[in-house]
Amino acid sequence: MKIVIFVFFSIILFGCSDMSSKSAFVGEVARSTSMPVGTVSSESIYQLADTFQTQDNKKITLSYFMGKPTVVGMIFTHCPYACPRLTADIKDIEEKMNSKKGVNYLLVSFDSERDFPEQLKKFANSYGLNQNWTLLHGDENAVRTLSVLLNVQFQKDATGNFSHSNIISVLDKDGVLVFQKEGIDADPAETIGTLKQLLAKR
Amino acid sequence: MKYFLSILMATVFFCTVQAQQKTVVSEKKMVTVRGGNYKPFFISKSNRPVYVTSFRMDETPVTNAEYLIFVKSNPRWRRSKVNRLFADTNYLRHWKNDLEIGVSNKIIYNSPVVNVSWFAAQAYCKWKNKQLPTVAQWELAANGSPKDFKYKSLTDFILDWYTKPSPRVLPHVKSTYQNQYGLYDMHGLIWEWTFNFNSFAASPDSRRNGEDDFKNFCAGGAINVADKTDYAAYLRYGYRASLKGNYCISSLGFRCVKN
Numbered sequence: 001m002k003i004v005i006f007v008f009f010s011i012i013l014f015g016c017s018d019m020s021s022k023s024a025f026v027g028e029v030a031r032s033t034s035m036p037v038g039t040v041s042s043e044s045i046y047q048l049a050d051t052f053q054t055q056d057n058k059k060i061t062l063s064y065f066m067g068k069p070t071v072v073g074m075i076f077t078h079c080p081y082a083c084p085r086l087t088a089d090i091k092d093i094e095e096k097m098n099s100k101k102g103v104n105y106l107l108v109s110f111d112s113e114r115d116f117p118e119q120l121k122k123f124a125n126s127y128g129l130n131q132n133w134t135l136l137h138g139d140e141n142a143v144r145t146l147s148v149l150l151n152v153q154f155q156k157d158a159t160g161n162f163s164h165s166n167i168i169s170v171l172d173k174d175g176v177l178v179f180q181k182e183g184i185d186a187d188p189a190e191t192i193g194t195l196k197q198l199l200a201k202r
Numbered sequence: 203m204k205y206f207l208s209i210l211m212a213t214v215f216f217c218t219v220q221a222q223q224k225t226v227v228s229e230k231k232m233v234t235v236r237g238g239n240y241k242p243f244f245i246s247k248s249n250r251p252v253y254v255t256s257f258r259m260d261e262t263p264v265t266n267a268e269y270l271i272f273v274k275s276n277p278r279w280r281r282s283k284v285n286r287l288f289a290d291t292n293y294l295r296h297w298k299n300d301l302e303i304g305v306s307n308k309i310i311y312n313s314p315v316v317n318v319s320w321f322a323a324q325a326y327c328k329w330k331n332k333q334l335p336t337v338a339q340w341e342l343a344a345n346g347s348p349k350d351f352k353y354k355s356l357t358d359f360i361l362d363w364y365t366k367p368s369p370r371v372l373p374h375v376k377s378t379y380q381n382q383y384g385l386y387d388m389h390g391l392i393w394e395w396t397f398n399f400n401s402f403a404a405s406p407d408s409r410r411n412g413e414d415d416f417k418n419f420c421a422g423g424a425i426n427v428a429d430k431t432d433y434a435a436y437l438r439y440g441y442r443a444s445l446k447g448n449y450c451i452s453s454l455g456f457r458c459v460k461n
Contacts, residue, residue: 042285148320148400148447149287155401158250163402 045149046175050142052108055120055135062146062175065134069198070104070171071191074143074152076111076162077123085184086166087127093168093188093195094132102199105133110147110154110162112140150177170194227267230330232258232460233384235346240338243435254338260457262375262386263314263394264326266303272326274301279322288321292450313372314392314455320447323395323456332458334397337442339459344388346381356389360434363390368453389434395456399442 046063053059073090075083087107094105109115115123120135129135138146147154154164168191170179179194237256273279273294280300284293295317298304303311318326320334327333335343345356353359359379378390429435445454 043287045287047285047287144398144400145321145324151400151446153400153402153443155398158252165402 041174041176043177044175045146045171045177048142048145048149050138050145052136052138052142053117055117055124057117060136065104065106065171066175067173068102068104069173069195070106070175071195072106072108072150072169072171074108074110074147074150074154074164074167076109076164077115077119078111078161082164082166082184084127086168087129089184089186089188090168091127091129093191096188096192097195101132103132103195105129106136107133108136108138108143108146110143110156110164111160112138112143114160151180170198172198227271230264230268231261233261235259235339235343235383235385238342240342242338243341243429243432243439252338254336254342255461257335257339258460259335259339259343259383259385260332260459261384263392263455263457264323265312265375266297266307266315267311269315269318269326270301270303272329276325276329279325284322286448288448289319290448290450292317292452293319293322295450296452309371312374314375314387316372316392316452316455317450318395318455319450320395320399320445322450324397326456327458330458332460334395334456335459336398337396337401340394340396343383343385344381346383346385346388348379348381351379357432357434360389364434364437392453392455393438393441393451395454396442399445400447401442 046061046066048062051059051061071090071093073086075086077083090105090107094103097103107120109120115137117137120137123129124133124135146152150167150169152165152167154162156162165182166184168181168186169177170191172178178198179191181188181191235257237254239251240254241251273281277283278285281294281297282300294315296307296310298307323334348356348359351359353362373391375391376386378387380386381388
């Protein structure tokens with residue numbers, strides 16, 4: 001009975017308070033996915049409700065990557081130097097992981113104004129990124145929020161390019177941030193070790 | 203069953219109270235900040251002054267009373283329910299509980315809300331159909347000349363504020379000074395969140411590695427700054443760089459803008 005009352009109470013309380021709510025910002029799984037609310041871990045970055053677009057023009061939320069460990073980098077395609085190298089670093093990790101499937105490789109663009117799916121597709125093709133890779137375009141808010149969650153600093157300059165930190169993040173299959181490596185040409189051993197541990201756990 | 207009914211009653215009552223409370227706090231006044239050039243603190247070839255277009259900004263920081271209404275309407279932002287990813291354990295720690303600032307805290311109802319994270323501030327502004335100001339917007343607005351000022355310069359005033367320890371009880375909004383745009387308390391009361399607080403301020407271009415630039419920031423960062431005497435700005439940029447999105451700090455609040 002206690003439980004019934006409690007449930008009833010929460011429903012009413014929640015319902016009544018939520019009526020005037022306009023915000024579906026964070027802390028809520030996007031309704032567009034088929035996943036029932038509540039399966040996402042409280043530490044999961046996949047709680048972010050914002051929509052992104054893939055290089056194949058598919059609209060997704062980050063929970064799309066649920067189920068496999070995911071390696072994430074933030075880049076922009078007009079980047080002359082750092083981003084191609086960060087991409088190469090992640091590619092190197094993919095090769096050393098020596099497994100075609102089981103890990104998602106994800107690049108999210110800082111450049112909401114130029115890196116639309118078509119441009120991302122071009123970038124993916126020119127760097128020979130296979131189907132394990134997803135490149136994402138998001139609006140300014142979504143990208144900024146993700147950068148805050150991943151502790152990636154970035155700033156757009158007057159030329160339309162970006163200054164940014166170079167960080168490779170590893171998320172577990174539930175989207176919880178478990179490991180980060182900062183810097184270009186960083187030793188990938190720990191990142192690979194983390195991924196192998198995550199794969200062993202599944 | 204008795205319990206059941208009383209809970210039901212309490213809930214209905216709660217909804218009514220909530221509805222009433224909404225009318226108590228009046229709509230926040232916003233003022234226009236005229237467009238102008240924002241000179242980034244760290245100067246480089248690509249990091250040159252940018253023009254910021256006119257925007258509207260909350261006249262004062264968001265207060266505890268105003269924030270309470272938001273929390274009541276958005277259960278996930280209650281102290282006991284908030285997700286640690288989005289707000290650390292200091293979130294609203296100065297309140298009595300989830301839905302009460304506390305009678306003994308009456309003195310701070312009209313003071314800026316602090317101990318709120320970037321995510322919380324973002325969610326609040328979004329709920330109000332507003333946004334957090336960008337660093338450029340905030341700095342442009344905060345640079346506005348004070349009206350009726352007893353200090354020699356704004357920098358002197360800010361530095362004087364920095365030297366004082368945080369007051370035990372945070373004063374009300376509008377307790378410091380008003381500037382040329384009509385904004386209150388841009389300096390002298392609290393620090394404020396900005397949309398892009400996690401900007402990579404110290405890097406001269408995108409070719410460098412993050413870590414190196416942080417070392418520059420701490421050690422020899424004086425080479426490329428807009429105004430070497432503006433120690434106050436140094437502190438602001440350094441402070442922003444030290445934050446994470448879920449940090450809740452007793453001297454850090456926010457206000458919103460409309461573009």
